[in-house]
Amino acid sequence: KFKMMNPSDSIVDWVLEMIPQMGAGWCPPGMLGIGIGGTAEKSMILAKQSLMGSIDMAQLKARGPRNDIEALRIEIYDKVNALGIGAQGLGGLSTILDVKIFDWPTHAASKPVAMIPNCAATRHAHFVLDGSGPVYLEAPKLEEWPDVNWTPDKAAIRVDLDTLTPDVVQTWKHGDRLLLNGKMLTGRDAAHKRIKDMLDAGEPLPVDFKGRVIYYVGPVDPVGEEVVGPAGPTTATRMDKFTRMMLDQGLLAMVGKAERGGDATKAIAEAKSAYLMAVGGAAYLVARAIKGSKVVGFADLGMEAIYEFEVSDFPVTVAVDSAGENVHQLAPLVWREKIAREGLLTPA
Template identity: 85%
Template sequence: MTTIIKEADLIESVADALQFISYYHPMDYIRALGEAYRAEKSPAAKDAIAQILTNSKMCAEGHRPICQDTGIVTVFVKWGQDCRLESNKSLQQVVDEGVRRAYLHPENKLRASILADPAFTRRNTKDNTPSVMHVEMVPGSSVSIDVAAKGGGSENKSKFKMMNPSDNIVDWVLDMIPQMGAGWCPPGMLGIGIGGTAEKAVLLAKESLMGSIDMAQLKERGPRNDIEELRIELFDKVNALGIGAQGLGGLSTILDVKIMDFPTHAASKPVAMIPNCAATRHAHFTLDGSGPAYLEAPKLDEWPDVNWTPSSEAKRVQLDALTSEEVQSWKHGDRLLLNGKMLTGRDAAHKRIKDMLARGEQLPVEFRGRVIYYVGPVDPVGEEVVGPAGPTTATRMDKFTDMMLEEGLLAMVGKAERGPMAIEAIKKHKSAYLMAVGGSAYLVSRAIKGSKIVGFEDLGMEAIYEFEVQDMPVTVAVDSAGDSVHHLAPLVWREKIAREGLLEEA
């Protein structure tokens, strides 16, 4: 007997799932992160995890996005062969209508980040469509769907290699992880795909991230096959690198490793690795023809009892009276609370500034004596001044750093590490780079008390805003001497882990 899947039911189910995962973390992630928080010995990493957990509960309560980057939608569909879609549209069109409705929801509008014509004009589609969809026909009379919303910061850190059959997968992973830096917002998950062809290995890695976190249970019962042994080995060895939450040094870089494999050619061993960030967002639902599928909300008392507050050691900084001398007094690792007015700007704004300076045109704002925040916020709803507004990956702005510091900029705020080019510019200009926690976008937005667009309004979320902030928490990641906490702290914690056996205690 044929099962009829109605167009409206599929649209509603996709839209509901995407709204759901925008503000509810999977509870397996929250439980694992809670355990990581309890075990963490690094004060900086523990503070970062506390911000992520606090932000997560705030989002669950307020139904607002966990991260300002609400992701590119990926959909895995297992379509039962006894099912028929009742629609005159393609499956892609129906799913994309669900995406459209989710991202334009008036009570929780999500950030549209998808650009058409990616190599050239890069025009925003305004509704986050199209999704990336993978369909498999399977026996049965139901439709099984996994939806995910993948942030660009973690997706950009994906790795792939066509290995020789004799090459060692563990060695390759341990070589790649430090190269990935902290732009993928650890602690998260690693998805690994092994075998098939090049594109199959990457697909396996992405699909593996749809699984639940179960590393603690796996270690407790012990591995039953080679893949499970590999998962445990990679989990232990990656965490022993000491990279830690947000790259600040610590015990928990990853919470799980998921692996899927597929038969491959005798001459090949394709391997792909994709990280999932602190804004882990995925959900599963099934349609059987009886109507839309709705996900059950978790109970708020399931979150760990963690309520982040600013460190007593944090220094309050008045941005409106900030001087170069004060910036030079900061040392890497210092915690600051920013107060006053700051500018924002990210990829598109920096590119336009560069083009305007090359043409000798006047910029819309004066950067001298100011601080810039790399962010693309979510639109506000209700009484909000601004929607979730967490930092974007700072390394994408590295090539513009010297130019901006020449314009008189005093400091920059973003997430993750800076590259050699940016660090050299920071040393040259006696500037500083400050790090906000990726995965705490709603928490950060509560520190923003005023917001207005002051330049490049046509760029939407990439416009230049002026934010007025109150006690916005940041850490000095690169000081005026060029010392980087992202370079130094993991080395310290790697040595401590090896010397003191900290992971065995955890």
């Protein structure tokens, strides 16, 4: 996001206006990088560079701000989290983990401000090119990382995709946690565009979508004995313009990340379908629920081909149910009111 502000404009107010518009496609909770000053181009570079720092908001708040920039970081951090957007946009206390700000001298009559969000799962390496030769980055030691062993929640609802019916889909309510089992199709931007072109031309599709569930993903190629490489969801909003078309093919439900727009939500409700949200920013862990994979259409598209996955206890949350109830709209409102009423983010 970028805005050429007037010198008297409030950066905090602008950030609070922009954050809800950004949706959940950036996989909150994460970091905000903000660049202030210079030119339009310089402010964007500053915002990106600021994200290279370590997360230290807890330490900053513990000792207190020592300058105006640090005070601004804390103010934005507190007020953004008070919005209640939460992890994955599903509502909660943590929308951002830190705010980083770099500034630069600028013309007295302008105030260029740029903001870049960064997923908390983003990794970055730092090195310096000093002219002495190539840089060799040491591979990370896996034993230094925690061993993540996920087990299904006993309260989650197991779903058999191979026998799924519209009646079952209509029993799901927004916020329900499901464990998908069975065969699931995939498809993202390129596949949806080609499907549209083929339908417009009256050509038969390579796959029958009637009674199926589609996962918005472009899986990475497998390595070694892997069935599939990292296979995290892509942002579903980009498929909104194809939603009604796909539902007309008999699709029962869709799986992706982030929110759906108004038109897509309306189409889902009219078709008595559902949109399910997988966890963004955890592609490797998501892939562990995929036990089989084969290309069933558009092989020339590579990772954007249509695959058929065999999944086991694939975890999702019902984000839009068959009545059109949208958790990305409802949950943040509930949490915003709860945070304000109970003072959940107020220091003890």
